Amino acid sequence: MTAGIIYAQQRLRKQRIYSINPQRINMCGQLNLVCFDKTGTLTEDGLDVSGFLRVHEGRFLSLERDVSTPSLVRSSFIAAMATCHSLTNIDGKLSGDPLDCKMFEATGWVLEEPTAEETALHDQIMPTVVRPAASAASATPSCGDADMELQELMNSYEIGIVSQFPFSSALQRMSVVTSNLGQRRLVAFMKGAPETVAGLCKKETVPDDFSPVLEKFTRQGLRVIALARRKLEAKITWHKVQTINRSVIEANMEFLGLIMMQNKLKPRSIPVIRELQSAHIRTVMVTGDNMLTALSVARECGMIPPHGKVVITEAVPPRDGQVATISWQYADDTAGWVATHDTKDIQIKVEDDTSKDGLLDTCYHFAMSGKTFHVITEHFPDLLPKLLLCGTVYARMAPDQKTQLVEEFQKVDYYVGMCGDGANDCGALKQAHGGISLSELEASAASPFTSKFANIACVPNLIREGRAALMTSFCVFKFMALYSIIQYLSVTLLYSELSNLGDLQFLFIDLAIILVIVFTMSLNAAWKELVPQKLPSGLISASLLFSVLSQIVISAVFQVTSFLAVKQQTWYEVWTPNSDTCSSSKLNITLTYNSTDIEDARNIKNYENTTVFFISCFQYLIVAIVFSKGKPFRQPSYENYPFVVTVMVLYIFMLFIMLYPVEVIDWILELVCVPYKWRIRMLIIIIINAVVSFVTEVVLLDLAPWKFLFKRKELGLNQHTANNQQVALLLFLTV
Numbered sequence: 001m002t003a004g005i006i007y008a009q010q011r012l013r014k015q016r017i018y019s020i021n022p023q024r025i026n027m028c029g030q031l032n033l034v035c036f037d038k039t040g041t042l043t044e045d046g047l048d049v050s051g052f053l054r055v056h057e058g059r060f061l062s063l064e065r066d067v068s069t070p071s072l073v074r075s076s077f078i079a080a081m082a083t084c085h086s087l088t089n090i091d092g093k094l095s096g097d098p099l100d101c102k103m104f105e106a107t108g109w110v111l112e113e114p115t116a117e118e119t120a121l122h123d124q125i126m127p128t129v130v131r132p133a134a135s136a137a138s139a140t141p142s143c144g145d146a147d148m149e150l151q152e153l154m155n156s157y158e159i160g161i162v163s164q165f166p167f168s169s170a171l172q173r174m175s176v177v178t179s180n181l182g183q184r185r186l187v188a189f190m191k192g193a194p195e196t197v198a199g200l201c202k203k204e205t206v207p208d209d210f211s212p213v214l215e216k217f218t219r220q221g222l223r224v225i226a227l228a229r230r231k232l233e234a235k236i237t238w239h240k241v242q243t244i245n246r247s248v249i250e251a252n253m254e255f256l257g258l259i260m261m262q263n264k265l266k267p268r269s270i271p272v273i274r275e276l277q278s279a280h281i282r283t284v285m286v287t288g289d290n291m292l293t294a295l296s297v298a299r300e301c302g303m304i305p306p307h308g309k310v311v312i313t314e315a316v317p318p319r320d321g322q323v324a325t326i327s328w329q330y331a332d333d334t335a336g337w338v339a340t341h342d343t344k345d346i347q348i349k350v351e352d353d354t355s356k357d358g359l360l361d362t363c364y365h366f367a368m369s370g371k372t373f374h375v376i377t378e379h380f381p382d383l384l385p386k387l388l389l390c391g392t393v394y395a396r397m398a399p400d401q402k403t404q405l406v407e408e409f410q411k412v413d414y415y416v417g418m419c420g421d422g423a424n425d426c427g428a429l430k431q432a433h434g435g436i437s438l439s440e441l442e443a444s445a446a447s448p449f450t451s452k453f454a455n456i457a458c459v460p461n462l463i464r465e466g467r468a469a470l471m472t473s474f475c476v477f478k479f480m481a482l483y484s485i486i487q488y489l490s491v492t493l494l495y496s497e498l499s500n501l502g503d504l505q506f507l508f509i510d511l512a513i514i515l516v517i518v519f520t521m522s523l524n525a526a527w528k529e530l531v532p533q534k535l536p537s538g539l540i541s542a543s544l545l546f547s548v549l550s551q552i553v554i555s556a557v558f559q560v561t562s563f564l565a566v567k568q569q570t571w572y573e574v575w576t577p578n579s580d581t582c583s584s585s586k587l588n589i590t591l592t593y594n595s596t597d598i599e600d601a602r603n604i605k606n607y608e609n610t611t612v613f614f615i616s617c618f619q620y621l622i623v624a625i626v627f628s629k630g631k632p633f634r635q636p637s638y639e640n641y642p643f644v645v646t647v648m649v650l651y652i653f654m655l656f657i658m659l660y661p662v663e664v665i666d667w668i669l670e671l672v673c674v675p676y677k678w679r680i681r682m683l684i685i686i687i688i689n690a691v692v693s694f695v696t697e698v699v700l701l702d703l704a705p706w707k708f709l710f711k712r713k714e715l716g717l718n719q720h721t722a723n724n725q726q727v728a729l730l731l732f733l734t735v
Contacts, residue, residue: 003522004472008465011525015461016452017436024448026473028434028466029535029633030415034276034459035406035428037420038287038294039223041438041456042269042301045098045421047261049106050222052077053213054257060207061257068108073132074157077256080189080227082109082130083161083178089113097167099225103259108133127160127179162186162238165246169288169424170398172196175250177232177241186232186241188249193290193396194258197226201255214258214290221296222260223289228253265301268455273302275460279530282414284392286402288424291369291395295331298393304365313368313387315375324379331367365392370401377404385412403427419459436462460530468526470535471633476518477539478548482623483514485552486559490616493563494609502604502670505613513617513650517624520643524634531632543701550696551626555619558689559612562682566611571675575606581675604670611682613671614658618686621650625690626697658682 009022019025036042051065054077072078085100089111094101104111112129158181167174173192180187190197194214198206207213217224230253236244276283283303287294291312298304310331318324366387368376373394376384388408397405402418406428409416418425418432421439429435429447436458437447444450451458487501487509494500501509536544566572571581625647630636638644657665659679666673 003519004469004476007472007522008469008526012449012462012465015458017458017462018450018452019448020450021448024434025462025466026470027415028417028449028462029468029470030537031281031417031434031463031466032534033282033284033409033414034417034419035284035286035402035409035432036456037422037425038285038289038297039263040098040421040454041419042285042297043263043265045454047099047102047223047263049102050260050262052257052259055205055207055255058204058207060209060213067106076187076189076229076254077227078107079159079178079187080191080229080256081259082107083159084174084176084189084191084227086164086166086174087111088128099223099261102261103225127162129158129160131158157181163241165249167192170400172288172396173200173250175246177249179238185234186236186238188230188232188253190228190230190250190253191225194224194226195290197228197253198255200250201228201253205253205255207255215292217258217260218290218292219296221263221293221300223263223293225259225261227256227259229256230254263297265297266455268457269301272456272460275530277302278532279460279463280532281463281530284394284409286394286397286405286418286428288370288397289395291367291393292331294393294395295367298365303392305363308363308365310365310367310393313366313372313376315368315372315380317375317379324375326376326380326383364390366390367393367395369395370397373397373401373405377408384408388412399424399427403431406431417459417463419456421454434462434466464526464528464530467535467633468524471629472522472524474536474539474544475627475629476522478544478551478627479518479521479624481548482551482555482627483620486555486616486619486623489556489559490612493559493612497603497606497608499603499606499609501609501613502602505604505669508669509617509620513620516646516650517620517643520640520646521624521628521637523642524628524630524637524640527631527633527635529632533632535633547627547697547701550701551623551693554689554693554696555623558685558692559615559619562611562615562685563608565681565685566607566674566678569675569678571678572607575672579672581607581673605672607672607674610671610674611678613669614654614682615685615689617654619689621647621654622686622690622693626693655683 005022005025008025009019012019012025039045049065049067051063052067053063054061054075067078067081081103085096085104087094087096087100087104089095094104094111109130110133112131114128160179160181161176162179163177165175171192173190173196175188175190177186177188190200194210198210214224230249230251232249241249273283285294285298285303295304295310299306299308304310312329312331314327314329316325316327368387368391376387385408389412394401394405402425406416406418410431410433415434416432417434417436418428419436419438420429421437421443423442425437425443426446429437429443434449435447436449436451437443438451438454438456438458440450440452449458449462491500573579573581625637628637628640628643630639657669657671659676661671661673665671
C-alpha cells in the first residue's frame with residue numbers, strides 16, 4: 001500500500017517539491033484548510049520603499065520619497081535606516097533579511113566589515129562600519145598632504161555598529177548600538193512594528209495623529225516600519241554594551257518616523273487562492289504584520305471577496321479589577337467598538353443581505369490580532385471554536401501563536417495545511433498535517449515538504465498528489481482485501497471436495513497476477529484539477545465498506561455458482577488420469593510431452609479445481625479494473641499504460657489457456673481438460689461477473705444520487721456552508 005506514496009513522492013520531486021516525511025503525503029489529500037504566511041509567501045520577498053514620514057518636535061512632516069537627498073545624509077532617520085539591520089558582506093554582496101537589504105540599499109550607503117587581521121590587531125572587536133557612498137569614493141591622500149588628510153578625516157561621516165540585538169518575532173523589533181566617528185557617547189537605534197516601537201518611546205515624541213496616519217497607510221496594503229533612537233548615557237560604555245540587557249537599551253526612545261514599504265503580491269497568489277476556494281478548501285492568513293495591511297492583502301488576493309464584510313475582534317485582558325472584555329467592529333466602520341464582558345449577549349448590527357432565494361449574498365470574515373487570540377484562548381475558550389469557523393485573518397501573530405492556532409483548527413476537525421517561508425513559521429509548519437516551506441533555510445528543516453519554487457503554486461500540486469496517493473492506497477487496500485477473500489473462497493470450496501489449489505497455481509496467482517497488478521495500478525498520476533469532492537477520511541467508511549462488501553458478495557455468488565454448475569454437467573465424473581472428457585474437442589492444442597503421471601495424492605487435479613482456478617483468476621483482474629479509479633482524483637486508468645498492458649497481457653493469456661489448453665501449461669499448473677462447451681460457459685459467467693461488478697461499483701456507488709449518504713461531513717465545504725457558519729456565529733452574538 002506504500003507504492004502509491006512512493007510514486008507520488010517521485011512525481012512531487014519532478015515538480016521540485018521534496019519531502020522528509022513521505023507518510024504525510026496521504027494526509028495532504030485530506031486538507032480542507034490552508035494557512036498562509038503573508039510576506040514572502042503570498043507577497044514578494046523584495047520590498048520597495050514607497051515613502052517615509054519623519055517626525056520633528058512631535059509632529060509628522062510631509063511625505064518624502066527620496067531617501068538619498070543630500071540634506072538627509074546626516075539625519076538620525078537615515079542613520080537608523082543605515083545601521084539598524086543584521087546584514088553582512090559575503091563575497092562582496094550584501095546578505096541578510098530582504099527587508100533589511102532593501103532599506104539599506106535605499107540609503108545608498110556602504111557597509112564595511114573588519115577583516116580577521118584588523119580585529120587581531122586590537123584588544124576589542126572592531127565594529128562594522130557604515131558610511132555614505134560619497135565618503136567611500138574619496139581618494140586617498142598622499143603622504144605629503146597631511147593637512148588635506150586631517151581635513152577629510154574631520155569631514156568624514158562614519159558610524160560603527162558596536163552591538164546588535166537581533167530581530168525577534170515575539171518582540172516584533174530589533175535594535176543596535178552605534179558609535180559615531182569623533183563622538184564619545186553611544187547612540188541606540190531601533191526599528192520594528194509601529195505599535196511596538198511607539199510604546200517604547202517617550203510620549204511627547206510620538207505624534208498625536210500616530211494611529212490615524214498608521215491606519216491610512218496600512219489600509220493601502222503598505223508594510224509600515226517605525227524607527228526610533230536614543231542617545232545613551234555616558235556611563236554606558238563600549239564594554240558594558242556587550243553584556244547589557246536589551247530591555248535597558250530599548251526604553252525611553254525618541255520616535256523618528258515611519259517607513260512605508262510596498263509589498264506586491266506574487267503572480268501566482270491570486271489564481272492559486274481562487275483554485276483552492278473553487279475546491280472548497282478554506283484559506284486563512286496568519287502573519288506577523290499589521291492587521292490592516294493583512295486585511296488589504298487578503299482582499300487583494302481574494303481570501304476576502306469584494307462583497308465580504310470583515311469583523312475585527314479585539315480582546316482586552318483583566319486589569320485594575322476589571323474582567324476581560326471583547327470588542328467587535330466592522331473593519332470599514334468608523335464608529336466605536338461594541339464591547340462585552342461575556343459571550344451571552346453581544347449586539348452587532350447586520351444588514352439584511354439575503355437574496356430572493358433566501359441565501360446570503362454577503363459573507364462575514366473575522367479578523368483578530370495575536371494579543372486578542374491570547375486573551376480569547378485564556379479567558380474565552382468556549383468562544384474560540386466558533387471564531388475559528390469564521391476567522392480569515394490573524395495578524396501580529398507570534399511564532400508560538402501560529403503553532404497554537406494550527407492546533408486549535410485541528411481540534412475542530414480541520415485537516416490543516418501551512419505554507420510559510422520564515423523561521424517564525426517553523427512550529428506551525430511542523431504541527432500542520434501538511435507543512436510546506438518555500439525556503440531552504442530554517443523552515444525547511446521543520447517542514448515535511450519543501451518547494452524549490454518560492455510561490456504557493458506548490459500547495460494545490462501537493463494536495464492533488466496527496467489525493468492521488470490516498471485514492472491509490474484505498475484502491476490497493478480494496479484490491480488486496482478482495483484478493484484475500486476470493487482466494488479464501490476458492491480454497492474453502494475446494495476443501496469441501498478434499499482438494500486445494502496447487503503450489504504453482506498459488507505462485508502464478510501471487511506473482512504473475514497480484515504482484516504485477518498492485519505495482520502497476522498504483523502508477524496513475526494525479527488529476528489535473530482540484531475538485532470540491534472529498535475523499536473518505538479513513539478505511540472504515542460507509543462508501544469503502546459497501547464497495548468491498550458488494551464485490552465480495554458478487555465474487556462469492558459467481559464462484560459458488562460455477563463450482564456447483566460444473567457438477568451438474570452431463571459429462572461430469574470424478575476425475576482420474578484416464579478421464580477423457582474433451583477428446584471430441586477440436587480446439588485442444590496437444591504438444592508432445594513425455595512424462596510419467598505421478599499419483600495425485602493431494603487431489604489437486606479435478607474439474608472443480610480447474611473451474612475455480614479460471615473463475616478466480618479472472619475475478620482478480622475484474623476487481624483490479626473496477627477498483628482502479630481515475631477521475632476526479634487520479635488520471636484515467638487508460639492513461640496508465642503499464643497497467644493497461646499488464647491487464648491486457650494477463651487477459652489474453654488467461655483466455656488462451658482456458659479456451660485453447662496447452663498440455664505443458666496444464667501440466668505445470670495442474671489443470672485438467674474440460675469440454676469446450678464448458679469453457680464457453682465459464683467465459684459467459686466471467687463476462688456477466690464483470691458487468692455486474694462494473695455496474696455495482698461505477699453506477700450504483702459513483703453515479704447514484706444517494707452516494708451522498710456516504711459522504712462524510714466536512715467543515716467549510718462550500719461558500720454557502722461557510723456563510724451559514726458565519727451567520728450562525730453572528731446569531732450567537734445576538735443579531
